[in-house]
Amino acid sequence: MATPPSATNPADLTATALLSLYASRALSPVAVTQAVIARAEAAEPQLHALYAFAPEAALAAARASEARWMKGEALPLDGVPVTIKENIAVAGVPMPLGTAARDDAPPSPRDAPATARLREDGAVIVACTTMPDYGMLSSGLSSFHPLARNPWDLTKGPGGSSAGAGAAAAAGYGPIHLGTDIGGSIRLPASWCGIVGHKPSHGRVPLDNAFYGRCAGPLTRSVADAALAMRSISRPDDRDPTALPPAALPWLDLDGLELKGLRLGLVMESAAGLPLDPANRAVVEAAVRLLAEAGAIVDPVPAFLSQAMLDGLDLFWRQRASLDIEALDEARRARVLPFIRDWAAGGRGLSGAAVFHGMSQMAAMRDAALAAVRPFDFLIGPVSPNPPFPAEHASPTNDPARAMAHIAYTVPFNMSEQPAISVPAGFTPDGLPVGLQIAGKRFDDVGVLRLARAFERIRPALRPWPVVG
Structure with missing residues (x-):
């Protein structure tokens, strides 16, 4: 198998294109993996998207993939380069959860469910990706990892907590990147990095560390690649007590x-959090006009997330983080990112009634989001109220007292367990990406992907991908 004469760097090809080229023997998994490694080596001194970068292991997996293709024994994702967010276990790789307080974390004894499914389907794991401390920031700021940056503008952050995954996807470190999302951690970096980010229905992708609202899902450059990844990572695994029943969904239709x-x-x-920035509003309004011109019936939905809901959830999360940090010895606590320590301190010493009230806001969000979608086929709107912000900031406000002010558009769909996706919609006047969020009824992941694909088809051409390094 050889590399065809083409002006396109193989690192920039979609997974769907790669599989077709592998099948025709016009392109080799080894050549593609080499191109991805070269891209990462050139860009990483500036982006810092990767952790546990393993080029030799990736090349060995690519050679095994090439052999399967040559023998006609190819697997569903054979030879497709992927990365895995650092908090999703990869066998043999330590999982510090983005914090220097866990800088001596032991190697993971086995793959997490989604990692296992990708490996079983022949994907080539190139690296893990960076994240902020405990995954509790929408930025790439970490006490353990170098500061991650946005390929579109290196002075900006990629978002988070799937920070490295977003940067890697936009920079062309291969086509599929696995992230997690508990309040927007897939969709926010997807919006700010100009890529597709799908947060599945809760339980659709099995986890081995299930928690309220937490999901794993793909960050890609195309909706088709997100669907391709979902076909693999949604297969069952009995380690997740919250997993949905196995379902043979038509992911690729x-x-x-x-x-x-x-x-x-x-x-x-x-009605909560930051106001919608005029530049983001303009991009989303243009996207809405395109859908309406194509015949969709678009009606406004009154704000359904209240400040009390957002504040209550923030308090509950602070209390949980405070318990985790207070359980550390003094030396380890000192290694946690100061912003996280200051934010978590707001949860220290709360009464049981206060914690219960905070936790109850998850149910309030769920009920409000489900009531909002009930009259419609889908909900659409902004992903984030603001464009990408300075890389050195922990959050758009950079204020521990308002650390969650930017997640008002994303977090309701975590609590309601609905599928939601960010799909690139356009750019601000400064050339920064803006995503359109599409949320579906519970369990309608395929419908969300179909609407995202339909929008992708009518959307004007996007700007060329950024080149770093």
């Missing part, structure tokens, strides 16, 4: 959705 007559609820306003 993306083109059957008729926009004409589709009922879309537009969630443009929020």
